[in-house]
Structure formats: structure tokens, C-alpha cells
Amino acid sequence: MFPSNFTEPIYTTDGVTDTGIDFLFDYESGQHILKKAVLAECSQLETAQQYIQNVLRTWVNKFKVYTLEETEAFGLSIYEYIGKRNLPMGYLNSEMKREVTEQLLKHPLITAVSDWKGKREKQGLDISFTVTLTNGVIITVDRTVTAYNTG
Numbered sequence: 001m002f003p004s005n006f007t008e009p010i011y012t013t014d015g016v017t018d019t020g021i022d023f024l025f026d027y028e029s030g031q032h033i034l035k036k037a038v039l040a041e042c043s044q045l046e047t048a049q050q051y052i053q054n055v056l057r058t059w060v061n062k063f064k065v066y067t068l069e070e071t072e073a074f075g076l077s078i079y080e081y082i083g084k085r086n087l088p089m090g091y092l093n094s095e096m097k098r099e100v101t102e103q104l105l106k107h108p109l110i111t112a113v114s115d116w117k118g119k120r121e122k123q124g125l126d127i128s129f130t131v132t133l134t135n136g137v138i139i140t141v142d143r144t145v146t147a148y149n150t151g
Helices: 044-057 089-104
Strands: 110-120 125-133 138-145
Touching (some): 044 089, 044 125, 044 138, 089 110, 089 125
Antiparallel strands (some): 125 138
């Protein structure tokens, strides 16, 4: 869904980062959003939000679309440890923070990940953090991640 050339963003004449065209996706229905029978395009904010969703939903190296001809892994490996009570909460939280932060900072629109909070719950981890975009917009993320349902 996202191009592999994120290392070289294109800047337009007004200084805005152009990441190309992304199409709106409804994660609940599993379908792209159509407007008048045409795929709806994402704004920069929606592009960043979808990237965050994809990072949080993807197990590392699970899907070939993310591994084919790629040199860096996409996704999170921490999912294999969530739900295992023999691992300390501090370890799970710090690894989740590290993996999420590393993946998100690869996107050219994202400049910072901060205010990380993680709490073990019965079925997984409740995480929350904020993401700062290049244009100063702040996105607040608050969700529960589990090993069984990454959606």
C-alpha cells in the first residue's frame, strides 16, 4: 500500500511533503472507500493515520507484500510475546515502544513519537502515544493490541 521510496520525500513549491497518492481504506469493512465510483484519495493527515494503522496491525514478515524485494522489515515482532504472562510488563512495553517508534519514524510525514503509555490488560496491551507530523499536526493514538486480533 505504501511505496518503498520513503527515504526521499518530494517537496512541493509551498514546502509541503508530497508522499504520492494513497487511497482511503475502511479498516472495519476491509474495503477501500469509493466516492462516485472512484477511489477516494487521502489527505496528508489520513495518509499518516493509515500508515500508523498499518504498522500497528502488521506482524513482521507475515505477509509477502511487505517482504518481497524489501531490505527492511515492516511490522511488529512483539505480537508473538503479547499474552505470555512469563514476560515482565516492562519488557513488553519497552519493546512495543521501540518497534512502533522505529517503524513510524520511517514515514516522511512523521517527525516524532512521544507520550508513550502502555498497560498490560487481560487480552493484550493498552497503548497510547502521540505522533507529530511535519506540519505540526498531532495525532493521538489509543488502542488495545492483542496477539489474536491486530485490528
